Amino acid sequence: xxxxxxxxxxxxxxxxxxxxxxxxxxxxxxxxxxxxxxxxxxxxxxxxxxxxxxxxxxxxxxxxxxxxxxxxxxxxxxxxxxxxxxxxxxxxxxxxxxxxxxxxxxxxxxxxxxxxxxxxxxxxxxxxxxxxxxxxxxxxxxxxxxxxxxxxxxxxxxxxxxxxxxxxxxxxxxxxxxxxxxxxxxxxxxxxxxxxxxxxxxxxxxxxxxxxxxxxxxxxxxxxxxxxxxxxxxxxxxxxxxxxxxxxxxxxxxxxxxxx
Amino acid sequence: xxxxxxxxxxxxxxxxxxxxxxxxxxxxxxxxxxxxxxxxxxxxxxxxxxxxxxxxxxxxxxxxxxxxxxxxxxxxxxxxxxxxxxxxxxxxxxxxxxxxxxxxxxxxxxxxxxxxxxxxxxxxxxxxxxxxxxxxxxxxxxxxxxxxxxxxxxxxxxxxxxxxxxxxxxxxxxxxxxxxxxxxxxxxxxxxxxxxxxxxxxxxxxxxxxxxxxxxxxxxxxxxxxxxxxxxxxxxxxxxxxxxxxxxxxxxxxxxxxxxxxxxxxxxxxxxxxxxxxxxxxxxxxxxxxxxxxxxxxxxxxxxxxxxxxxxxxxxxxxxxxxxxx
Numbered sequence: 001x002x003x004x005x006x007x008x009x010x011x012x013x014x015x016x017x018x019x020x021x022x023x024x025x026x027x028x029x030x031x032x033x034x035x036x037x038x039x040x041x042x043x044x045x046x047x048x049x050x051x052x053x054x055x056x057x058x059x060x061x062x063x064x065x066x067x068x069x070x071x072x073x074x075x076x077x078x079x080x081x082x083x084x085x086x087x088x089x090x091x092x093x094x095x096x097x098x099x100x101x102x103x104x105x106x107x108x109x110x111x112x113x114x115x116x117x118x119x120x121x122x123x124x125x126x127x128x129x130x131x132x133x134x135x136x137x138x139x140x141x142x143x144x145x146x147x148x149x150x151x152x153x154x155x156x157x158x159x160x161x162x163x164x165x166x167x168x169x170x171x172x173x174x175x176x177x178x179x180x181x182x183x184x185x186x187x188x189x190x191x192x193x194x195x196x197x198x199x200x201x202x203x204x205x206x207x208x209x210x211x212x213x214x215x216x217x218x219x220x221x222x223x224x225x226x227x228x229x230x231x232x233x234x235x236x237x238x239x240x241x242x243x244x245x246x247x248x249x250x251x252x253x254x255x256x257x258x259x260x
Numbered sequence: 261x262x263x264x265x266x267x268x269x270x271x272x273x274x275x276x277x278x279x280x281x282x283x284x285x286x287x288x289x290x291x292x293x294x295x296x297x298x299x300x301x302x303x304x305x306x307x308x309x310x311x312x313x314x315x316x317x318x319x320x321x322x323x324x325x326x327x328x329x330x331x332x333x334x335x336x337x338x339x340x341x342x343x344x345x346x347x348x349x350x351x352x353x354x355x356x357x358x359x360x361x362x363x364x365x366x367x368x369x370x371x372x373x374x375x376x377x378x379x380x381x382x383x384x385x386x387x388x389x390x391x392x393x394x395x396x397x398x399x400x401x402x403x404x405x406x407x408x409x410x411x412x413x414x415x416x417x418x419x420x421x422x423x424x425x426x427x428x429x430x431x432x433x434x435x436x437x438x439x440x441x442x443x444x445x446x447x448x449x450x451x452x453x454x455x456x457x458x459x460x461x462x463x464x465x466x467x468x469x470x471x472x473x474x475x476x477x478x479x480x481x482x483x484x485x486x487x488x489x490x491x492x493x494x495x496x497x498x499x500x501x502x503x504x505x506x507x508x509x510x511x512x513x514x515x516x517x518x519x520x521x522x523x524x525x526x527x528x529x530x531x532x533x534x535x536x537x538x539x540x541x542x543x544x545x546x547x548x549x550x551x552x553x554x555x556x557x558x559x560x561x562x563x564x565x566x567x568x569x570x571x572x573x574x575x576x577x578x579x580x581x582x583x584x585x586x
Contacts (some may be wrong), residue, residue: 007469008458008459009456009459010389010393010455010459011389011425011456011459011461012428012460012461013358013428013429013430013459013460013461014386014387014428015358015385015427015428016357016385016387017384017385018384018385019382019386022383023384026380026384027380027384030369030376030380034369034371034372035372038371056309080266097369100366100367100369101363101365101366101367102366102367102368102369103369104333104366105367105368105423106364107333108331108333108356109356109427110356110357110384110385110427119579125435128320149415225278259492
């Protein structure tokens, strides 16, 4: 077909949505591709956690208590990886998708909104699997010896993802894209320092500790540490905190998210 | 002048006649939409049938709000909107696969390449167009590996058009599809819109280019202050909205009274300056023939005979006023 002689009937209407499973898969694959292509996102989700893990495990900067530093740090860095993807990365990318009309554009496509959010979640989980594989490999290289029940770990990671996704989407769906960019990075930095990721919470004053311990990042890093470093069973307290954050975050985001 | 809306053209006006038994593509009754204290759409009625319908109006007239209500983006404060017989909000899931929407700007992941984005949207549809053919047809092949944010305005515009049609919709909404395009790209877009119609796709078009509406539309609706103030084919609007003029020169002092007797009732004729004549009224082929045959009977050679027909732009300005809108 050339531009001069278009075939009659080329555009004859034949509308229809692709099967739901195919649409969700296509959307998840596409979003994952976009995230992996974005240099700033990779810096946040891959480079920074890897560097922090290597740096603080090999250089004695912070007193991480008895035992190998990597045994303390690896669970915290895994929590940081979840936060970087589910919260910071998702908030920034979704904020700019909203700003650039991508969410509006998809609003008249056959893909329903719930399916778009499902695809976003799958994409976040896919990135997390890659992050965890990489960070685990690095940690093993640094002499990490994890303990505990893998099921507890998976449950913590999933609830952590849900909690951070709710907060990230709340930010992306209500603030301006530039504000989301700034705020998401600021929150990332603050929670990195004050959320028990690389600095043990017991370094903070008692009063601060009880508040900081309720943060989703603290609940996730502390829970992962209980299991992976100390071989605890189900860290019910931390799972409870993450569940409350998930319900609150996702609920408020669903209520206030603006698509345009 | 605020004329009564011109009657909707009879269905046989459309090239695709024989379809007039089907329900209207779009049926809007008493649509009201407010943003805070501002009323954007104020009891608007609009019916669009198969073919190309152009929606014209000054900035802030309520065009975009009306179109976005049809697309399901806005919920009416009052009135009913039916698109392909469906409620765009309550029956969105059924409607979305059947329509294509071209946004004025954006709508694409900033890190995506044109072909990637098009392929992705195609995957959301059951029977999409051949993406490669569409890329070639719209000259998007030259975009290569360039990401969306680095495409030229014209390329972004053509990609937006491609995204609207790739799912093989029955109805396409095009929001100022040629804004900012060079003349070649504009022609290419017009050609594609005509091909869409020829293949049975209906088009709702908003535009600020009156020539675009005149060239493409079967039906034109002019919106002002949140209401449809005139609707009809471009020909009907040009004929009905304003009077047209015929001028000629001849020897001075022709018998105007005799000429007027030959002309239809509502026609005016005058000798403006000696030897320069003007006839005002509904200037159609019959009127032209009447004038020239009257001249022939009176041995007058009508020099420099010319017909000044009102363009859609004249009608538009007459209906919506010439002053600038804030």
